[in-house]
Amino acid sequence: MPMHYLFTPEGDAALVAILRGRPLIALDFDGTLADIVDRPSDARIAPELALRLATLTEHLPVAIVTGRSVDDVKGRLGFEPQMIVGNHGAEGGFDLREEAARRAELDPLRRLLIAHQMQLSGAGIDIEDKGLSMALHYRLAPDADKALTLISDLLERLDYPVRTFAGKMVVNIVPLLAPDKGAAVHDLVAACTASGALFAGDDVNDEPVFESAPDHWLTIRVGQDHPESRAQYYINQPQEMQRLFDRMLSVLITPPASGTASPAKP
Ligand SMILES: [Mg+2]
Incomplete structure (x- = not known):
């Protein structure tokens, strides 16, 4: 409708x-x-x-x-x-213990992003760690398509399941079952x-x-x-x-x- x-x-x-x-x-x-x-x-x-x-x-x-x-x-x-x-x-x-466990679920992603920090910032991608989610902002990237390709290539290397979704000039990553x-x-x-x-x-x-x-x-x-x-x-x-x-x-x-x-x- x-x-x-x-x-x-x-x-x-x-x-x-x-x-x-x-x-x-x-x-x-x-x-x-x-x-x-x-x-x-x-x-x-x-x-x-x-x-x-x-x-x-x-x-x-x-x-x-x-x-x-x-x-x-x-x-x-x-x-x-x-x-x-x-x-x-x-x-x-209402479940703070569950929140803490979910925060730790993003640690493999944190490690991956830190390892590729130079490459990401070179493409104009800004990493934001919000604890229970991470955001990869590409609003300031000179080439948005290139930035998105780099992000998806990186996320493919992650061997731990997470949920990702797009926002306005941002890719968000949250724990799978959050x-x-x-x-x-x-x-x-x-x-x-x-x-x-x-x-x-x-x-x-x-x-x-x-x-x-x-x-x-x-x-x-x-x-x-x-x-x-x-x-x-x-x-x-x-x-x-x-x-x-x-x-x-x-x-x-x-x-x-x-x-x-x-x-x-x-
Ligand atoms: Mg909004």
Whole structure:
């Protein structure tokens, strides 16, 4: 089913409907709340957006569900969400021992990348070790195709199974059985006994949420660059998140119109 633009009467009705329950608000970070920038270390949430997010946390549980590590994203938010899940769903769960074991699963990959560090940086590839996942960024590579070939050649030499998936100018590598964002958001909904989730994301690693969302959730893809996305709705760019939060806050502070008159106060 093709995505529909969120800011339409139908989209608004769906937004009002989910907010009348008590949903979890789960949000990706890069490309969703913060613009994609050349240097990932520059990404931040704009203050006017952070202000609205802070107000949202007073009404509903808010979770950041990001490909970054939890520690990395914390200082970029400008507000305090109730929950943060990092490393594409693999970090911030409820089983810390399992997380430590999964971290060690990437050691063979770490050794391989360190051994080929010169070659990788020569091709403009930046290695990022996020503990429970690794990212090979090629945004600054002079030849992206060459960079991708080098990455896939290297990964073929790895004799330990891992899961890899593409992102925006990045190849991500996670432990084979680490939870993805879909599993993570379902866990969060259960943990805060929410009625469902409103989830927004912009990238490949957000698709497991869109794909696994029950019909009564509200899923939003930021950008129309992936027409086959399984999200229900789209908005055009991170700047439209502000309009979304303004609408959400106005719904949350307006009491629902009811067919039955409430008893008059004496
Ligand atoms: Mg993203």
